[in-house]
Amino acid sequence: MVRKNKKITAAILVIGNEILSGRTKDQNVSYLASWLNNTLGIKLSEVQIIPDIEKKIIKSILALSKNYDYVLTTGGIGPTHDDITSQSVSKAFKKKYTYHEEAYRILKNYYGNKNFNDPRKKMAKMPKGAKLIYNPSSAAPGFKIKNVICLPGVPSILQSMVINLKKYLKPGLKIHSLTISTETIESNIAKELEKIQKKYKKSVEIGSYPFFRLGKIGVSIVLRSSKKIGLQSCHKAIIKMLKKKNVNIFKVV
Amino acid sequence: MVRKNKKITAAILVIGNEILSGRTKDQNVSYLASWLNNTLGIKLSEVQIIPDIEKKIIKSILALSKNYDYVLTTGGIGPTHDDITSQSVSKAFKKKYTYHEEAYRILKNYYGNKNFNDPRKKMAKMPKGAKLIYNPSSAAPGFKIKNVICLPGVPSILQSMVINLKKYLKPGLKIHSLTISTETIESNIAKELEKIQKKYKKSVEIGSYPFFRLGKIGVSIVLRSSKKIGLQSCHKAIIKMLKKKNVNIFKVV
Numbered sequence: 001m002v003r004k005n006k007k008i009t010a011a012i013l014v015i016g017n018e019i020l021s022g023r024t025k026d027q028n029v030s031y032l033a034s035w036l037n038n039t040l041g042i043k044l045s046e047v048q049i050i051p052d053i054e055k056k057i058i059k060s061i062l063a064l065s066k067n068y069d070y071v072l073t074t075g076g077i078g079p080t081h082d083d084i085t086s087q088s089v090s091k092a093f094k095k096k097y098t099y100h101e102e103a104y105r106i107l108k109n110y111y112g113n114k115n116f117n118d119p120r121k122k123m124a125k126m127p128k129g130a131k132l133i134y135n136p137s138s139a140a141p142g143f144k145i146k147n148v149i150c151l152p153g154v155p156s157i158l159q160s161m162v163i164n165l166k167k168y169l170k171p172g173l174k175i176h177s178l179t180i181s182t183e184t185i186e187s188n189i190a191k192e193l194e195k196i197q198k199k200y201k202k203s204v205e206i207g208s209y210p211f212f213r214l215g216k217i218g219v220s221i222v223l224r225s226s227k228k229i230g231l232q233s234c235h236k237a238i239i240k241m242l243k244k245k246n247v248n249i250f251k252v253v
Numbered sequence: 254m255v256r257k258n259k260k261i262t263a264a265i266l267v268i269g270n271e272i273l274s275g276r277t278k279d280q281n282v283s284y285l286a287s288w289l290n291n292t293l294g295i296k297l298s299e300v301q302i303i304p305d306i307e308k309k310i311i312k313s314i315l316a317l318s319k320n321y322d323y324v325l326t327t328g329g330i331g332p333t334h335d336d337i338t339s340q341s342v343s344k345a346f347k348k349k350y351t352y353h354e355e356a357y358r359i360l361k362n363y364y365g366n367k368n369f370n371d372p373r374k375k376m377a378k379m380p381k382g383a384k385l386i387y388n389p390s391s392a393a394p395g396f397k398i399k400n401v402i403c404l405p406g407v408p409s410i411l412q413s414m415v416i417n418l419k420k421y422l423k424p425g426l427k428i429h430s431l432t433i434s435t436e437t438i439e440s441n442i443a444k445e446l447e448k449i450q451k452k453y454k455k456s457v458e459i460g461s462y463p464f465f466r467l468g469k470i471g472v473s474i475v476l477r478s479s480k481k482i483g484l485q486s487c488h489k490a491i492i493k494m495l496k497k498k499n500v501n502i503f504k505v506v
Contacts, residue, residue, distance in 0.1 A: 014300075017458065017460055018460055018462055018475070019282075019283075019286070019300075020286060020296075020297045020298065020299075020300070021286065021290050021297070021430075021477065022283060022286030022287030022288075022289075022290050022291065022297070023460075023462075023475060024462070025283040026282070026283070029272075029279070029302070030272075030275060030278040030279070033272070033273060033274065033275030034275030035275075036275075037273075037274050037275050038275065043273075044273045044274070044275070045273065045304065046273075046301065046302065046303055046304075046309075047267075047272075047273070047300075047301065047302035047303075048299070048300065048301050048302075049282070049299065049300035049301075050299055051298065051299075056299075078439055078461075078463070079439045079440040079443045080439050080443045080446060080447070080461040081443065081446060081447035081450050081459075081461075082450075082459070082460055082461060117440060117441075117444075118443075118444060119439065119440035119441075119443030119444060120440040122443075154463065156465075177274075186331055186332050186333050186372065187332040187370060187372035187373040187376075188370075188372075190332045190333045190334065190371075190372030190375075191370075191371060191372060193333060193334055194333070194334035197334050197335075205270065206334070206335070207270055207271055207276075207335055208331075208333040208334075208335060209271060209276075209277070210331070210407065212409075222271070222276060224274065
């Protein structure tokens with residue numbers, strides 16, 4: 001599934017009615033987006049947020065795992081009736097949904113024999129052949145099966161686990177980025193930026209984002225590329241254009 | 254497209270490389286999720302976040318507009334080269350991508366004849382037959398074509414426009430909800446909650462969400478239903494169960 005010498009891509013599948021109802025603000029997408037892109041050089045290419053409905057989970061898992069190198073799911077691996085990620089992923093890949101011996105031991109040890117009830121035992125059930133992703137905060141592990149990685153929904157727990165997930169992910173090309181903050185409005189530089197983007201279409205991705213802060217109106221021009229030389233050359237072209245148009249540059253980072 | 258006497262559903266399509274790269278935290282999904290569910294009784298059923306790539310936008314627009322009553326897009330309707338939502342939606346529906354006369358007038362009036370350059374004119378281009386959604390903060394309107402509604406990505410601008418969008422959306426069934434905050438852990442009540450969910454599976458959606466705050470561990474049990482009587486009966490059953498298990502109830506809202 002993981003292609004050599006190519007960009008490595010990932011998708012995130014957020015599973016949870018509470019996000020769609022507006023009750024809970026998702027915090028995992030932006031966290032994982034930064035971690036994948038900046039730490040691992042893995043390009044996050046799509047996100048889906050879907051409800052706790054088995055057939056929707058199966059459909060999304062199959063489509064995303066086919067289209068991207070990795071799929072990270074969040075949510076739905078807890079002990080309650082609305083936690084159906086593990087059994088849905090098992091069904092998607094036609095794997096037996098069964099106790100993972102090590103996960104069972106970890107949880108039994110964590111809760112103690114007396115308190116290790118059925119709902120807690122459920123957290124040790126996953127697709128046969130899954131590899132564990134250890135959970136240093138609340139014991140219940142995540143898992144990886146094929147190119148799908150299942151993580152919990154609680155942000156603090158998820159964040160404590162990424163260190164144990166890293167070994168399962170092949171890092172991609174390091175993406176370099178540069179942000180030029182300018183004192184202008186988008187439509188003043190749109191034509192010129194488009195020309196420069198056309199020239200660098202194969203090597204650099206140029207984004208343009210208006211901002212309003214501290215009483216100032218501006219545009220952040222963001223360059224992203226796996227090629228340092230291309231990035232620098234594109235950067236020079238943009239600075240030259242901005243100077244020519246007498247656009248004030250706040251800062252470059 | 255909008256079905257009578259049924260639940261009304263919506264999807265959100267977030268279009269923007271900046272969200273996927275982790276540079277920008279999306280704020281529109283949680284805002285629109287609350288607004289659709291709580292103000293309009295429209296059930297948000299799916300969210301997709303995709304990059305600024307025409308063929309991906311077209312594919313998502315076609316799939317989502319077929320599966321849901323409404324599709325709300327955010328992002329990509331500004332003046333720069335990476336703003337390609339309007340032309341992509343035009344292509345998806347095989348509509349001519351052309352100037353909307355009223356949008357052109359609004360923008361010309363806003364910028365003044367002298368400053369009304371090509372990138373600004375671009376913001377008046379949309380699929381032929383689109384209806385405008387007025388923008389009280391920065392003039393450039395959003396639009397509705399078929400069951401797809403295109404909104405900007407800047408949260409403050411988007412939020413200023415929803416009042417003008419409301420008239421295009423048929424309200425759905427009012428969803429009532431109740432949250433019971435308890436001092437327990439999920440696995441202690443999971444079996445009992447599952448039984449109650451099975452009993453009320455046709456009328457009430459029960460969610461269970463662990464929380465850790467102010468030094469306390471707890472579970473919020475959230476009930477959602479369009480039927481007040483069902484909700485109250487389900488609520489009673491849960492309170493009875495919690496009392497039987499000696500679970501402390503913090504509050505019910």
